[in-house]
Amino acid sequence: MAPLLDIRNLTVEFDTPEGTVHAVNSLSYSVEAGETLGIVGESGSGKSVHILAMMGLLPMPPGRIVSGEAWFDGQNLMDMSDRELRAVRGGQIGMVFQDPMSSLNPVLTVGRQLREVLVRHTDLTGTKLRARMIELLEIVGIPHPEARLDQYPHEFSGGMRQRVMIAIGMACNPRLLVADEATTALDVTVQAQILDLVRQLKQDFGTTVLWITHDMGVVAELADTIQVMYGGRIMERGPVSPVFRTPHSAYTHGLLKSLPDEGARAQRRLYQINGSPPNMANPPKGDPFAPRNPYATERCLNEVPPLRDVGDVPGHKVAAWYDLPALLAQENEVAK
Amino acid sequence: MKNLIKDLMRSKAGLIGAILLLLIVFVAVFAPFLDLPDPTRGDLRARLAGPTWDGLFSPGAHPLGTDEVGRDILSRMIHGSRVTLLVATTAVVLGGIVGTALGIWAGYKGGLVDRVLMRLVDIQLAIPLMLLALLVVAALGPSLRNVVLVLALTSWIRYARIIRAQVLSLREREFVQSAHAIGASTMRIMFFHILPNVLTPALVVGTLELARIIIMDSALSFLGLGVQPPTPSWGRMLADGRVYISSAWWTVTFPGLAIVLTVLSVNLFGDWLRDYFDPKTRNKK
Incomplete structure (x- = not known):
């Protein structure tokens, strides 16, 4: 079966006074129907930008889509007119953004904002429309939905607002739900509730989810597949547990090592990846992570590594010239 | 609405302005029912008669x-x-309407339209x-x-500039992107999502414009370019009466007072309205 979403060779650049910023570099990946893909990366890794580009939401200029295709359900989103794209957005692809405090229009009631997406993409009217709105708020776990519809966003807490955003994103039973840092602005307990909710929705409606985050913990909990991005490229990708167990990219390894582990003594200083993210107006010639990578070889600095299969686990791929597990094993030997 | 009235009660200046304004509007609306003498019919035997309260109701x-x-x-x-x-x-x-629409358009679209x-x-x-107004009225001929x-x-430029500035910051807010993400068109975003956010400044x-325009209208009438006689207007009354200012003070004083009071009440009310809609000043009281 063809994948639900297939991105091929997507390259996005920004024109800035400092020169051209290479935000996304020939990015290719696909998502199967029903799969949950967690995309992890730090600021500037291109994780949000490529989604905006795909959805036709990238401000152009300064943004520029140099090349690429984004096949969704057999159609290339890049070839669509603005009108066709608008029919997809909110209908077949739902989106949830980072900041629930500002994602809702402060002067419109929650009901009006929920109604807008339903009117735009469905034929519901009158009492059926209202019933669907109430049902949606119930699905995302908002108590007293009937009364809540006529309230303004400032009468909702942060977590409740994010639930409303998810209700809006899920309103038309989308094939794909894209969440861009959807739990980042929420505190940990609320975050856990939202993750539970998304898991429940996945189970009930079989929605494919694309979860963009910088939080490894969230990915571990929610995703089937993890995709680590850096410098507008995929560094590593594969089923969540093998990637967490034996990372093959030094970047993934560094990210996992910098997580505070449970039970560890509080005295232990957290690991940090040295250096700072690359300036994408003047990107490194080879592997973008090479300048910060203690395992980098001469080749890493000069040549961009292609994404290769790791071998033992199907679907586990890495972009690296070195063999990280072997290097780590060597290190352990030496330490002993 | 309840809060509005409650807050108005607490502001002395705002309350005075509102009451005065209501009174003026009320009198204006019900003028035909007030049993007043015909404003356009002269009586040469009683020309330039001074104000008198004798026989007020005769x-x-x-x-x-x-x-x-x-x-x-x-x-x-x-x-x-x-x-x-x-x-x-x-x-x-x-x-x-024109200024707000153009302000939203310029602020949201940016680029060439904006420039x-x-x-x-x-x-x-x-x-x-004033020069512009004179020019246009002179070219088109004076009429209502x-x-x-x-x-x-x-007037439209004042709205356009302020609304545009507001929209410039509003369009960067995330709810605009959310609106795009649910498939709303640009028109819809401008008039369903942005417009309600700029109604308050508008x-x-x-x-403030109302007060300014009342003065400007009077000035135009004063210069003879406003509404044409015999239709009465405050500016016209001032213009005609100024010849008699030393001998019959009432001809200019009362219309002048009417202009002052109207503008004052609009300004007082407008000031209060601005404070009311600015959450920072509203909560301080």
């Missing part, structure tokens, strides 16, 4: 005196307020408004419609 009494052809000043003032308020509110609303519109505003700001058009023409500009 027909032919002139509580605020008469003008140079014996027309009742009170009646002319009240009927003049109808014209003034009609002209001013229509011009404010017209200028407000062209804002240069147009700059150009118009460089020309003295043309006066309204001219006043709206001097309303505030509106009250």
Whole structure:
């Protein structure tokens, strides 16, 4: 079966006074129907930008889509007119953004904002429309939905607002739900509730989810597949547990090592990846992570590594010239 | 609405302004039912009669005196307020609609649309408004419609500039992106999502503009370019009465007072309205 979403060779650049910023570099990946893909990366890794580009939401200029295709359900989103794209957005692809405090229009009631997406993409009217709105708020776990519809966003807490955003994103039973840092602005307990909710929705409606985050913990909990991005490229990708167990990219390894582990003594200083993210107006010639990578070889600095299969686990791929597990094993030997 | 009235009760200046304004509007609206002497019929035997309160309720009494052809000043003032308020509110609303729409358009679209519109505003700001108004009325000929058009023409730029500035910051807010993400069109975003957010500043500009336009309308009438006689208007009454300022003070004092009081009440009310809609000042009280 063809994948639900297939991105091929997507390259996005920004024109800035400092020169051209290479935000996304020939990015290719696909998502199967029903799969949950967690995309992890730090600021500037291109994780949000490529989604905006795909959805036709990238401000152009300064943004520029140099090349690429984004096949969704057999159609290339890049070839669509603005009108066709608008029919997809909110209908077949739902989106949830980072900041629930500002994602809702402060002067419109929650009901009006929920109604807008339903009117735009469905034929519901009158009492059926209202019933669907109430049902949606119930699905995302908002108590007293009937009364809540006529309230303004400032009468909702942060977590409740994010639930409303998810209700809006899920309103038309989308094939794909894209969440861009959807739990980042929420505190940990609320975050856990939202993750539970998304898991429940996945189970009930079989929605494919694309979860963009910088939080490894969230990915571990929610995703089937993890995709680590850096410098507008995929560094590593594969089923969540093998990637967490034996990372093959030094970047993934560094990210996992910098997580505070449970039970560890509080005295232990957290690991940090040295250096700072690359300036994408003047990107490194080879592997973008090479300048910060203690395992980098001469080749890493000069040549961009292609994404290769790791071998033992199907679907586990890495972009690296070195063999990280072997290097780590060597290190352990030496330490002993 | 309840909060609005409660807050108004607490603000002395705002309350005075509101009451005065209500009174003026009330009198203007119900002028035909007030059993006033005909404002356009002169009585040469009673020309330039001083204000007198004798026989206040008898027909032919002139509580605020008469003008140079014996027309009742009170009646002319009240009927003049109808014209003034009609002209001013229509011009404010017209200028407000055009200015707000163009401001949203320029602010949201940016680029060429924005540059062209804002240069147009700059150009118009460089020309003295009174001169512009004189020019247009002189070219089109004075009439009620043309006066309204001219006043709206001097007014839209103020809305456009303020609304544009607001929209520039609003369009970067995340809810605009969310609206895009649910498939809303640009038109829909501008008028369903952005417009309700700028209604408050538009309303505030509106009250300030109302006061300014009343003065400007009176000035146009004073110069003979406003509503044409015999229709009474405050500015016209001032213009006609100024010849007699040393011998018959009432001919200019009362219409002048009417202008001052109306503008004052609009300003007081407008000030309060601005404070009310600014959450920072509202909560301090």
